[in-house]
Amino acid sequence: MAKPRVGFIGVGTMGSRMSRCLLRAGFSLTVHDRNARKAAELKEAGAQIAVSPREVAAASDVVISMLPDTPDVEQVVRGADGLREGLRRGMTYVDMSTISPTASKALAAELHGLGIEMLDAPVTGQPVNAADGTLGIMVGGKREVFERCREIFQAMGKRIIHVGPNGAGHTMKLINNLIGATVLQVICEGLALAVKAGLDPQQVSEVTSAGGAKTGMMESRGPTIFARSFENVGFALRLMDKDLRLVAELARDLQVPLPIASVAREMYRSAMTAGYGNLDVAALVKVVEAMAHVEIRSKA
Amino acid sequence: MAKPRVGFIGVGTMGSRMSRCLLRAGFSLTVHDRNARKAAELKEAGAQIAVSPREVAAASDVVISMLPDTPDVEQVVRGADGLREGLRRGMTYVDMSTISPTASKALAAELHGLGIEMLDAPVTGQPVNAADGTLGIMVGGKREVFERCREIFQAMGKRIIHVGPNGAGHTMKLINNLIGATVLQVICEGLALAVKAGLDPQQVSEVTSAGGAKTGMMESRGPTIFARSFENVGFALRLMDKDLRLVAELARDLQVPLPIASVAREMYRSAMTAGYGNLDVAALVKVVEAMAHVEIRSKA
Numbered sequence: 397m398a399k400p401r402v403g404f405i406g407v408g409t410m411g412s413r414m415s416r417c418l419l420r421a422g423f424s425l426t427v428h429d430r431n432a433r434k435a436a437e438l439k440e441a442g443a444q445i446a447v448s449p450r451e452v453a454a455a456s457d458v459v460i461s462m463l464p465d466t467p468d469v470e471q472v473v474r475g476a477d478g479l480r481e482g483l484r485r486g487m488t489y490v491d492m493s494t495i496s497p498t499a500s501k502a503l504a505a506e507l508h509g510l511g512i513e514m515l516d517a518p519v520t521g522q523p524v525n526a527a528d529g530t531l532g533i534m535v536g537g538k539r540e541v542f543e544r545c546r547e548i549f550q551a552m553g554k555r556i557i558h559v560g561p562n563g564a565g566h567t568m569k570l571i572n573n574l575i576g577a578t579v580l581q582v583i584c585e586g587l588a589l590a591v592k593a594g595l596d597p598q599q600v601s602e603v604t605s606a607g608g609a610k611t612g613m614m615e616s617r618g619p620t621i622f623a624r625s626f627e628n629v630g631f632a633l634r635l636m637d638k639d640l641r642l643v644a645e646l647a648r649d650l651q652v653p654l655p656i657a658s659v660a661r662e663m664y665r666s667a668m669t670a671g672y673g674n675l676d677v678a679a680l681v682k683v684v685e686a687m688a689h690v691e692i693r694s695k696a
Numbered sequence: 697m698a699k700p701r702v703g704f705i706g707v708g709t710m711g712s713r714m715s716r717c718l719l720r721a722g723f724s725l726t727v728h729d730r731n732a733r734k735a736a737e738l739k740e741a742g743a744q745i746a747v748s749p750r751e752v753a754a755a756s757d758v759v760i761s762m763l764p765d766t767p768d769v770e771q772v773v774r775g776a777d778g779l780r781e782g783l784r785r786g787m788t789y790v791d792m793s794t795i796s797p798t799a800s801k802a803l804a805a806e807l808h809g810l811g812i813e814m815l816d817a818p819v820t821g822q823p824v825n826a827a828d829g830t831l832g833i834m835v836g837g838k839r840e841v842f843e844r845c846r847e848i849f850q851a852m853g854k855r856i857i858h859v860g861p862n863g864a865g866h867t868m869k870l871i872n873n874l875i876g877a878t879v880l881q882v883i884c885e886g887l888a889l890a891v892k893a894g895l896d897p898q899q900v901s902e903v904t905s906a907g908g909a910k911t912g913m914m915e916s917r918g919p920t921i922f923a924r925s926f927e928n929v930g931f932a933l934r935l936m937d938k939d940l941r942l943v944a945e946l947a948r949d950l951q952v953p954l955p956i957a958s959v960a961r962e963m964y965r966s967a968m969t970a971g972y973g974n975l976d977v978a979a980l981v982k983v984v985e986a987m988a989h990v991e992i993r994s995k996a
Contacts, residue, residue: 575909589952603834607872608876610912
């Protein structure tokens, strides 16, 4: 069976790396970004460049988007020269952004009415995982559509898992980020207490890594905090803040109280107010440090 | 150099396993427990049995205690027929319980006045780690005293780390448990939201294990929650509740606000009120489930 022609909309930090994985895997690829310069960078890697989402759709069998937030995805689908104008009956649209599950379900229903299948397939992992094709991918939508797209996902990810109907992928991603975001706040509190008690935060990292207090957040953000390298952005704080807004909406709709995740969200809001949105998510620690009048630096 | 004779006070779930490790490593061991039956169980493994802490001290060069809470340790040291009556100048006392750093420092100062060195050396890990000698051990006290006891620690643990002066071991352990306890609450909130959204909690565990939302708590307590096996006690909820009380005292003394750890503590308090103290710490989930009117069970 011939490989499907793939379209990719949104080639930022993650999307550009994912696009290169698809090219390496031998997919014919057409890309678009509202920032034309970003799209152009992929030309020498072998991608065709399209001037609009509509044009991407016209040149592809499966179209992927990787965008910051819900309105961006809605604009790409419904806007002028959008996907809706280019997608044809029988095509598949895969949104790999992290957006509102409710909005995504509405888009899927709308496209289904036009004979177009949609999957939501957000990812976990850092830019380095996007680069080497080892992202986690959680997919919502019909299982048979998921199976048809498996080869595409395998070019970009390692842990690829079908989690339910349309919207389930985004829901899973939001729960993943609820946990990650709140765990980061816990770590900041623990480190602030440790430093004020005279302990070496690096030793806290070492000790906790051994047992039940082990966290991926300490592994990935401990070094960022100790080195104060918040400008080295793996995941922008503003994107986590956005995800926590989506979590809050979901929790309200489903009537699930979130005693500590909701307080953690307020800490991210405080970080946004302080202007840390474009720093790495680890900059959350600055809010905790300000509250406790302490700075978390390694003794080494 | 001849191996020091070791005394062990408190041979409960953890202490009995740690004692057996010391016997296996060839240490001559004298044990005591206020529950005489527990001490007797170690006789056939080769330990001598003593009727009091004083008698343990009389038969040993280094005395270890592994007890539930601060008052238990204070009673063992200062009570009638206590360690203070049996310890001799030049001996070392190693408290491996998790207790108040402040109380521990006071004990260390008191014993130091009698020519006896003290270490606080609490542990991380499950009963299985106590059984196979792979505990994490974080040690507070003089470095040269730590070095003298290294051989003893190596019989019980794998990651052995000197973290500072007297009290620093307990402080480190409390910070470890602050993180672990609060992370467990985050996980419960995430799972409650996931189940109400129609996702399989087992898949949440799978997805989060791949990236930044990875936690040791999901690894160790996810299975307990999914199987509802709260009677299988790895770490009793009441002990975590006790540790969070000690964390709150420390944070108050050091003036460190704990926005989410303090809310998590209230959840453990609620679990204690509900009578879950003797269940595994994973029973915290029942409080979250009651708040959200949902039960977290695997779909499989």
